[in-house]
Amino acid sequence: MLSGVVCVEIASFGYDKGPFAKPADITLDLRRHIIATDQLPDAERFTGLHPDISGMVLESSGTRRLIDNIAKLVVNLVEDEAGARLLRLRIAIGCERGVHQSPAVAEELAATLRTAKLDIEVWHRDVPRFP
Numbered sequence: 001m002l003s004g005v006v007c008v009e010i011a012s013f014g015y016d017k018g019p020f021a022k023p024a025d026i027t028l029d030l031r032r033h034i035i036a037t038d039q040l041p042d043a044e045r046f047t048g049l050h051p052d053i054s055g056m057v058l059e060s061s062g063t064r065r066l067i068d069n070i071a072k073l074v075v076n077l078v079e080d081e082a083g084a085r086l087l088r089l090r091i092a093i094g095c096e097r098g099v100h101q102s103p104a105v106a107e108e109l110a111a112t113l114r115t116a117k118l119d120i121e122v123w124h125r126d127v128p129r130f131p
Helices: 051-059 063-081 101-114
Strands: 007-014 026-029 088-095 119-124
Touching: 007 101, 026 063, 051 063, 051 101, 063 088, 063 101, 088 101, 101 119
Parallel strands: 007 088, 007 119, 026 088
Antiparallel strands: none
């Protein structure tokens, strides 16, 4: 069981609006690895927070494995550093626009990490700017 002392912050963002400004311990660039926005029906009407868009993103090849592997990495980092100097672990997840793939993956990663009893904060830099 994890100590709960470390807070994991997960942020989604879009590379087209500039790099993620805060230093991140882990940065994921999803632009070449997950289904493209033009392959998502209704992508211009909804964000990756909508269940239909999120479902398509999460069902694309390799996405679940990516999320599971990142979750394992995070849990291992927290277990290794718990009680030491790590108080916040920041994960930045980027896609092209920051409104479809990265929010969907960020929310799913957060849900996965919550099952490990971690303190999780999630925010989406570019979703408020959509459309």
